[in-house]
Amino acid sequence: MPEAIWITFAFVLGLLVKMVGLPPLVGYLAAGFVLSGIAETTSLAIEATxxxxxxxxxxxxxxxxxxxxxxxxxxxxxxxxxxxxxxxxxxxxxxxxxxxxxxxxxxxxxxxxxxxxxxxxxxxxxxxxxxxxxxxxxxxxxxxxxxxxxxxxxxxxxxxxxxxxxxxxxxxxxxxxxxxxxxxxxxxxxxxxxxxxxxxxxxxxxxxxxxxxxxxxxxxxxxxxxxxxxxxxxxxxxxxxxxxxxxxxxFLVGFFLQIGMGGLxxxxxxxxxxxxxxxxxxxxxxxxxxxxxxxxxxxxxxxxxxxxxxYSEFGLIVASVALPEWLVPLAISVSVSFLVSAPLxxxxxxxxxxxxxxxxRFEGRKHHPDEQPISLGDTRVLIMGMGRTGTAAYDWLADDEARLMGLDSDPAKARQHQKAGRNVVFADAEDASFWNGLHMPAVQSVILAMGDIEGKLIAARMLRKLGFKGYIVAHTMYEDEAKQIREAGADEAYLTMSETGVALASHITDRSASGSAPLAGAAD
Incomplete structure (x- = not known):
């Protein structure tokens, strides 16, 4: 079947393009042009079916x-x-x-x-x-x-x-x-x-x-x-x-292949x-x-x-309906834009x-309400990242007298936490302007619970750069990332799954110690 050959071409060129850091769809377009070129230089009948x-x-x-x-x-x-x-x-x-x-x-x-x-x-x-x-x-x-x-x-x-x-x-x-x-x-x-x-x-x-x-x-x-x-x-x-x-x-591979096979x-x-x-x-x-x-x-x-x-693949979709004769020039324009945009x-x-x-220097004097710099006031424990891990940490510490504040880069999520009664505000740890305007006179401990490693590394470095001497703790899925976080300035970086296992085991040992339930596997 000719489709098998087309898929092979698309995979090979898509893989080659991906290896240099570009979107694979550039390779799919190139595969279509290669097939079209083969058809024009040989007697093979290659056309979109x-x-x-x-x-x-x-x-x-x-x-x-x-x-x-x-x-x-x-x-x-x-x-x-x-x-x-x-x-x-x-x-x-x-x-x-x-x-x-x-x-x-x-x-x-x-x-x-x-x-x-x-x-x-x-x-x-x-x-x-x-x-x-x-x-x-x-x-x-x-x-x-x-x-x-x-x-x-x-x-x-x-x-x-x-x-x-x-x-x-x-x-x-x-x-x-x-x-x-x-x-x-x-x-x-x-x-x-x-x-x-x-x-x-x-x-x-x-x-x-x-x-x-x-x-x-x-x-x-x-x-x-x-x-x-x-x-x-x-x-x-x-x-x-x-x-x-x-x-x-x-399925979109077929769309880009079809464009390329339309002609050189x-x-x-x-x-x-x-x-x-x-x-x-x-x-x-x-x-x-x-x-x-x-x-x-x-x-x-x-x-x-x-x-x-x-430029957009949607531009190609619009052209396929309104200007089919301009599909090839637009496809090349989209590819060129990806060559520029992806590495930037x-x-x-x-x-x-x-x-x-x-x-x-081009900023106005008034800023978007989601991007105002903040002061942490009398906050003693700061939690950066209010997803599932950060929320669990907040709720655990809420029983204590520690003055808590959570930060999250999603304003909608911050508002949801506020409605639930938590002291959470919007802030993006990767924004240099956030750190420049940050005042944290009473903070003693920081929990880094963001989902991405880059945010944790930036936060740990910036906290130490600002002269923060308190305790910084983070979690991560991988040992090599834990090492990077500690090198960036955190006191401890725990492995998420290991800590989950320890927490689960502690529930069993706590119940066994209290005599409320036997250990799993124990005889009646």
Whole structure:
């Protein structure tokens, strides 16, 4: 089967690209171009089959379904997300459309659609970069993801208008879909954590959402997004999204292979990609200053903007509907943007620290309420990171008279803790401006309970740099990380699973010592 050869090419080039630190999808596009080149230089008939096209469409539907699973109102209903995304879209189209019209000698409608395609940023790349650095829930990560979701919604509207489909009278059924939400929630609860969960996601995204919406004359992409959004508020929506992540990535291989196999780029396509690459920095600069206009600090604005400085696979999806003849030039432009964006984001914190003084000069006098520097007052025990471990530590110490404060980089989580009666505030340990404005005159002990090793190392170093002489304790999963944390300044770094085992064993020995229960295995 020819598909077996294509998958082999995609795997090999994807692996090679990944080894140099770039997203594998760049390799998938390259694999398509290689196959196309082989077809042109030999007598072999290599072209995208119906199977590949079907797989590509399934990948797009799953991508939109997983976007819908993240579509929570609280993640996008904020001035910086709504205002930043809409203003960036409008300004980009207003600037890029005339430029494309003059440089490429195309119609105004084509120039506008190309500008729209270039205005989007990559959800796949940004999410992967932020997730690899465990910054999806950090303030700048949530701003970037919120803007990406807004862009995805704009892309969906453009696709629906470009497709020009006329819905049937049965399309009115869509307005009754919210009534199905309790049933969908029960199905998700009943699906467990294994293959049934994945099958439920495929059923809703591809069958009910995709084919169901097509049957009533609506976009299958819209159906996949809506059914994902209907599950977004379920506690297990994130688990469903993670379970579908790899399946979606496999299907998207077909989408990028199909684009590459559409033909080798000509000189005009390469020229378009070069121009798009040269203007890419303008995209990031515009995001940076727009976010500063919404009172973000320079660090958050810079990190969010850098994550968004690329072109999007959604631009390709829009082009596949509205401008199929421009797919190859846009695909090369997306690849070039990934070549630039991926390494820059890997070293984003170091880049900001180097230019922090120059960038901070553009900040306004008023800052976003989620980013105000704090004073710890009379706090004696500080817990950094209020996930499950940090919360357990807080609740254990709450019985003592120690004055407690928890810090977390997720403002929504901090508010939830406040509603539960805990003294928790927003703060990002990786933000240099946080440490510069920190006052902690009475703190005696610090518990580092953040999820990522980098945050613990930064916190330990900065605490010692500020002259903190008290006790610092942390937890980690790995012995080598524990050594790094101690070298950074912590007094102790315990292994999480070892401590869990000790705690479980202590429950048995405590009950045995009190005579309330025999040891396991003891004779009656």
């Amino acid at each position: 119906g199977v590949l096209q079907h797989i590509a469409h399934l990948g797009v539907l799953l991508l939109l379904f997983t976007v819908g699973l993240k579509l929570k109102l609280r993640s996008i209903v904020s001035p910086e997300v709504i205002g930043g995304s809409l203003l960036h879209f409008a300004i980009t189209c207003a600037v890029f459309a005339p430029g494309v019209y003059l440089l490429l000698d195309v119609s105004w409608s084509t120039a506008l659609m190309l500008a729209i395609a270039l205005s989007f940023s990559s959800t796949v790349l940004a999410a992967k970069v932020l997730e690899s650095k465990r910054e999806l829930r950090a303030f700048h990560g949530r701003v970037a993801i919120g803007i990406l979701i807004m862009q995805d919604l704009i892309a969906l509207v453009v696709m629906s208008l470009a497709a020009g489909k006329t819905p049937s009278q049965w399309a009115l059924i869509v307005f009754g879909l919210p009534l199905l939400r309790p049933l969908l929630f029960r199905l998700l609860d009943a699906s467990g954590h294994d293959e049934l969960l994945v099958l439920l996601g495929l059923l809703l995204a591809l069958v009910v959402g995709g084919l169901g919406f097509e049957a009533v004359g609506l976009s299958s992409e819209l159906g996949a997004l809506i059914f994902g959004a209907m599950l977004a508020n379920h506690p297990r929506a994130q688990e469903l999204s993670k379970s579908l992540w790899s399946v979606k990535e496999v 780029p000509d000189s005009d396509a390469l020229l378009f990609a070069v121009i798009a690459g040269l203007v890419l920095p303008l995209k990031g600069i515009l995001f940076f200053f727009l976010l500063l206009a919404f009172r973000l600090r320079a660090r958050s604005g810079f990190l969010s903007a850098l994550a968004l400085t690329n 984001n890997r070293f984003s914190h170091g880049i900001y620290e180097r230019y922090a003084r120059n960038l901070s």
